[in-house]
Structures are given as C-alpha cells and as structure tokens.
Amino acid sequence: MSGKMLSCIKDIYKDIELYRDGYFDNLGFTASNGNDQKLLVFLNNEKYLSEFYENKNISCVICSKNIVNAIKDIDGIGICIAEDPKLVFFKFHNYLIENTNFYGEKFDNQISSRAKIHPTAYIADHNVMIKEGAIIEPNVTILSNVYIGENTIIRAGTVIGTEGFQFVRTENDILSVKHAGKVIISNDVEIQANTCVCRGVFNDITEIGEKSKIDNLIHIAHGVKIGKRCLVAANTMIAGYTNIGDDVWIGPSTNIRNMIAIGDKADIKIGSVVTKNVEKTQSVSGNFAIEHNKFIDFIKSIR
Numbered sequence: 001m002s003g004k005m006l007s008c009i010k011d012i013y014k015d016i017e018l019y020r021d022g023y024f025d026n027l028g029f030t031a032s033n034g035n036d037q038k039l040l041v042f043l044n045n046e047k048y049l050s051e052f053y054e055n056k057n058i059s060c061v062i063c064s065k066n067i068v069n070a071i072k073d074i075d076g077i078g079i080c081i082a083e084d085p086k087l088v089f090f091k092f093h094n095y096l097i098e099n100t101n102f103y104g105e106k107f108d109n110q111i112s113s114r115a116k117i118h119p120t121a122y123i124a125d126h127n128v129m130i131k132e133g134a135i136i137e138p139n140v141t142i143l144s145n146v147y148i149g150e151n152t153i154i155r156a157g158t159v160i161g162t163e164g165f166q167f168v169r170t171e172n173d174i175l176s177v178k179h180a181g182k183v184i185i186s187n188d189v190e191i192q193a194n195t196c197v198c199r200g201v202f203n204d205i206t207e208i209g210e211k212s213k214i215d216n217l218i219h220i221a222h223g224v225k226i227g228k229r230c231l232v233a234a235n236t237m238i239a240g241y242t243n244i245g246d247d248v249w250i251g252p253s254t255n256i257r258n259m260i261a262i263g264d265k266a267d268i269k270i271g272s273v274v275t276k277n278v279e280k281t282q283s284v285s286g287n288f289a290i291e292h293n294k295f296i297d298f299i300k301s302i303r
Helices: 006-012 047-053 065-071 085-099 291-303
Strands: 019-020 037-044 056-064 079-082 128-130 146-150 159-162 167-169 175-176 182-185 197-199 206-207 282-284 290-291
Touching: 006 019, 006 085, 037 047, 037 085, 047 065, 056 065, 056 085, 085 167, 085 175, 085 290, 146 159, 159 182, 182 197, 197 206, 282 291, 290 291
Parallel strands: 037 056, 056 079, 128 146, 146 182, 159 197, 182 206
Antiparallel strands: 019 079, 167 175, 282 290
C-alpha cells in the first residue's frame, strides 16, 4: 500500500478547498488506532475534537468550515475543507478501492492441500489463505482478504469476509461504503453454523484470536478484535471496531455496541446490552449492562 498527498482529493472533487497539504497512508476514524500509520480522517462535529487531538496517528483531515479554526494551528496536519466532510471522505475511500491499488495488490490464493474444503463451499478467486488442517464445511462462503489459520473449523453456512454495515446518508440517497480490509482467523478457532464475519472498512483487520469458539448465528462486524480462548454464544451481535480481550465469556443474545473495549476474563451474562467499556474480570448483566451483582440486587428490589 502506497501513501498519497491530500491534494489528490482536490484533483477528484473540485468543490473542496485545500487549506494545507499533507501525507497519509491509510484512512480511518478519529478514534482509530493507526498502528503508526498516517491517517486521513473526517471531522464534521465538534464533539469529536477531543478524539482528534488525542490521536497522534492523524496526519490529514477533511473537515467543515466551522471546525478549521479549532485545528489549523496543529503542526503538520493536512486540511481539506468540504461542505459535507463525511460524504467526501467515503466517496474518496470508494474511489481508492475502485480505481487504485492504495489498499493493496491482488495475489493468488494460498490454500493448503491438507485443508479439507467441502465441494459446495465458495472460495473467492484471489486474496485467500487457508492453512493446513482447516476444515471448511458445506455452503461456507469465504470472500477475498481472508486468512484462516491451522486446524480452524468453519461450520456450514458461515460467511467470512463480507461487507459490513457502513452507509452514508445524502440529501436524496444513501451511499454504500465499500470495504477494503481483512479478516484474520487464528489457529484452532471454531466458528459454528450461519455466522457472519465482516472484513474491515479501511486497511484494517477483523480478527479472531487462537482457540476462540464462536457459536451459531453470530454477527461480528468490521474491525472487531476478539482475543484468545474467548467463548461467544449464539445470537450475539458485536458492532464495529470493538476490542475484546482474552478468555472472555459472552452469553447468548448479547448486543455489544461499537468502538468499546472488553477486558480479559470479562463475563457478560445472557441477553446483556453492553454500551460502555467492561473492565478486566468484570461481570455485567442487563439492558443497559451494569455490574452483575448490582443488577441482581436491583431485580430483587423490584420483585
């Protein structure tokens, strides 16, 4: 993946203003962990300024006019001004996918002869790696930019590497945001039937750590990180860019909001709706989920 100068956006979209040029080598959100990459982000609301100031990976931004004064004195930040920064940002992202190799080159599939793949499974024709001992059951779909580790099992009907739910409303339409990222499923993972794992939006990764077990009918959104030896029970929904530590239990029919962190050995009880970070070893319950013992005391008090 090669970087670009911010000024190239103006070459494509004439109705934006280049305030100061800058260099970026990936796109992301104001809260994204850039892993030492130089990020281009959008900023159209002052409530995200604190995230913007704290994120040292941001090198360029597309913002609205009312925000320029709050960021123009930050050294080295490239700035473009647009009437609708979010729309321009995602249109540019789609353009990079459709017209450039910004997010990476195609490569031939690398599939071990010692993997067991059912003849009804669909495997994309490029950018798939499947290691030895992997088992791919009937009617599984594995799309591009997917890595499946050794001895991992993908049960029937599961889809790995699909587009996630990312759309942008315009005045009269809805823009569908394409996904350029990857899915990495580590060694000795088991994903059971009819589960969906989305790839990242940008050059980022949805990841399931080694020996984790994912039940039937689960949705794992773009950019989610699940650690080692986690157990995720049926009908759970994990929204985008959530980070889950090691040895976590997530009970059936749990809903977890986007961009939060769940610490190692956390215990999330059945049917929880998790809207904020969960600390290491913490046990939570309820809608909205709170510390488990507090939830039980509350339920007792109203019976």
